[in-house]
Amino acid sequence: MGRRVELSAEKQEEADKLFKKEAFNIVASDMIALNRSVSDNRDPQCSRVSYPKVMPNASVVIIFHNEAWSPLLRTVHSVVNRSPPEYLHEVILLDDFSDRAGLGEKLDGYIKDTWPDGIVKVVRAPERQGLIRARVLGAKAATGEVLVFLDSHCECNVQWLEPLVARIKESRSALLCPMIDVIDAKAMSYNGIGAGSVGGFWWSLHFSWRPLPQRERKRRKSSVETIRSPTMAGGLFAADRKYFFEIGGYDPGMDVWGGENLEISFRVWMCGGTLEFVPCSRVGHIFRSSHPYTFPGNKDTHGLNSKRLAEVWMDGYKRLFYHHRRDLLVINPQFNADAGDFSDRLQLRRDLKCKSFKWYLENVYPEKFIPDENVIAYGMVRNPSSNLCLDTLSKDEKMVFNLGLYGCQGGVSSNQLFSLSQSNELRREESCMDSVGGEGSPVKLMPCHGSRGHQEWTYNLETKVIVHSSGKCLDKVEEKNGGEVKVEKCNGKDSQIWEFENYIGPS
Numbered sequence: 096m097g098r099r100v101e102l103s104a105e106k107q108e109e110a111d112k113l114f115k116k117e118a119f120n121i122v123a124s125d126m127i128a129l130n131r132s133v134s135d136n137r138d139p140q141c142s143r144v145s146y147p148k149v150m151p152n153a154s155v156v157i158i159f160h161n162e163a164w165s166p167l168l169r170t171v172h173s174v175v176n177r178s179p180p181e182y183l184h185e186v187i188l189l190d191d192f193s194d195r196a197g198l199g200e201k202l203d204g205y206i207k208d209t210w211p212d213g214i215v216k217v218v219r220a221p222e223r224q225g226l227i228r229a230r231v232l233g234a235k236a237a238t239g240e241v242l243v244f245l246d247s248h249c250e251c252n253v254q255w256l257e258p259l260v261a262r263i264k265e266s267r268s269a270l271l272c273p274m275i276d277v278i279d280a281k282a283m284s285y286n287g288i289g290a291g292s293v294g295g296f297w298w299s300l301h302f303s304w305r306p307l308p309q310r311e312r313k314r315r316k317s318s319v320e321t322i323r324s325p326t327m328a329g330g331l332f333a334a335d336r337k338y339f340f341e342i343g344g345y346d347p348g349m350d351v352w353g354g355e356n357l358e359i360s361f362r363v364w365m366c367g368g369t370l371e372f373v374p375c376s377r378v379g380h381i382f383r384s385s386h387p388y389t390f391p392g393n394k395d396t397h398g399l400n401s402k403r404l405a406e407v408w409m410d411g412y413k414r415l416f417y418h419h420r421r422d423l424l425v426i427n428p429q430f431n432a433d434a435g436d437f438s439d440r441l442q443l444r445r446d447l448k449c450k451s452f453k454w455y456l457e458n459v460y461p462e463k464f465i466p467d468e469n470v471i472a473y474g475m476v477r478n479p480s481s482n483l484c485l486d487t488l489s490k491d492e493k494m495v496f497n498l499g500l501y502g503c504q505g506g507v508s509s510n511q512l513f514s515l516s517q518s519n520e521l522r523r524e525e526s527c528m529d530s531v532g533g534e535g536s537p538v539k540l541m542p543c544h545g546s547r548g549h550q551e552w553t554y555n556l557e558t559k560v561i562v563h564s565s566g567k568c569l570d571k572v573e574e575k576n577g578g579e580v581k582v583e584k585c586n587g588k589d590s591q592i593w594e595f596e597n598y599i600g601p602s
């Protein structure tokens with residue numbers, strides 16, 4: 096039933112050792128039945144939905160490179176066992192040139208013995224493709240009406256397939272994601288808590304989970320209705336097979352891992368389709384903290400793939416990506432910033448007559464904060480007497496931490512990019528400067544709450560002081576890199592003087 100695995104001390108030791116290689120607990124996984132059941136954690140409303148008699152059938156494409164045996168086969172068993180045969184056209188196991196023992200003849204033999212009807216097919220890539228081209232190979236081999244992509248370490252929950260194909264029957268231009276449940280990498284328990292309700296992104300072009308937006312709360316009439324999402328995590332989704340290719344499949348110039356999820360998300364919205372999360376379809380996934388495979392040539396494939404997507408889809412907003420990745424801005428052989436030729440993708444965008452990225456931001460992701468648009472000021476926030484600037488000191492911005500100071504970097508460090516918003520927040524993408532207001536209390540960066548109070552700051556252009564809602568002034572503590580800032584009684588001294596790199600003014 097998806098419960099956690101308890102290991103003896105001895106087995107735990109072995110598991111810890113292997114964890115480094117696999118990035119999940121393979122000892123525990125090997126102890127669990129390949130066809131284990133999981134608890135039905137859907138909204139109770141879901142079991143009362145009735146689906147049409149006739150729905151499109153699906154090819155489930157599972158790509159893998161050197162995946163461990165038990166998670167791979169548990170994925171396949173869960174697909175076959177929990178999909179109604181009339182809608183499961185085939186399962187395609189696309190082997191992206193694995194060289195791990197057991198994934199060759201042994202796998203072929205197991206599949207032939209277990210599913211003699213041929214429902215599960217193995218297709219092998221002649222050389223390493225990376226996950227993006229591997230998925231396209233799998234999709235080309237598929238003949239079902241719908242494509243469903245899965246990672247090779249998933250477990251499908253009860254009735255996972257029906258709501259996906261039912262929605263595609265209604266809307267062929269919808270890309271549909273099941274809700275992703277977490278299979279704990281250590282205990283291998285199937286936990287019904289997905290990380291968030293919809294997908295977003297950071298301007299560094301990493302994916303983020305977001306809470307359910309207000310507008311979706313309003314729009315949806317019931318909890319079983321699909322949720323429109325600006326982006327997807329990438330691995331688990333369904334699409335009408337023909338539509339998937341009509342809108343350009345994937346960018347074949349993208350290597351190994353990363354970026355393709357945002358690329359297809361922006362593309363489907365901008366080119367007339369939708370991206371929807373399906374609450375009644377749930378699939379577990381083992382979230383691993385590192386990649387248990389090689390990156391040929393040691394390339395930063397996430398960076399290079401993201402550069403391609405920024406160049407093709409983001410119009411002028413690509414500047415915000417390059418602010419985080421100046422190293423990718425110029426083609427410098429030393430930094431390996433050559434993302435290759437993407438003229439075919441630009442042509443695709445023209446052929447499909449896709450809308451602008453500005454349209455996407457305004458209509459699909461209106462809550463996305465744009466650091467240099469509709470703001471009072473942005474850029475470095477500099478204390479002139481010391482030439483120190485406000486700086487995140489590279490801390491994890493999903494956490495709460497004390498804001499720091501660092502020598503001003505002339506605009507080349509994204510850690511020093513701050514905005515003074517129209518609602519008087521001093522902020523980053525998601526986090527705001529926050530002070531409880533007591534004299535000498537430190538200033539923290541924490542999630543923006545949007546209701547002013549501790550997060551309200553006003554800038555006085557004449558006196559160059561930043562005044563907190565408590566009436567106190569932003570003050571630097573010590574004149575050194577890594578020093579902190581605090582609020583103090585306003586005194587007009589040099590330590591309370593701040594200049595914004597770009598001042599636009601209130602609108």
Ligand code: UD2
Pocket residue numbers: 158159160161162191224225226229245246247248275328329330331351352353354355356380383386387388
């Ligand atoms: C997430 C996605 C993943 C992909 C990635 C961004 C989820 C749950 N997972 O990372 O699907 O979109 O973000 O690129 O949304 N693989 C190959 N060839 C390779 C490398 C990987 O076939 O060269 C396979 C791998 O065996 C796995 C799948 O691709 O089945 C995804 O790789 P991952 O699980 O390492 O990615 P993940 O979940 O960290």
Ligand code: MN
Pocket residue numbers: 246247248330380381
């Ligand atoms: Mn994965």
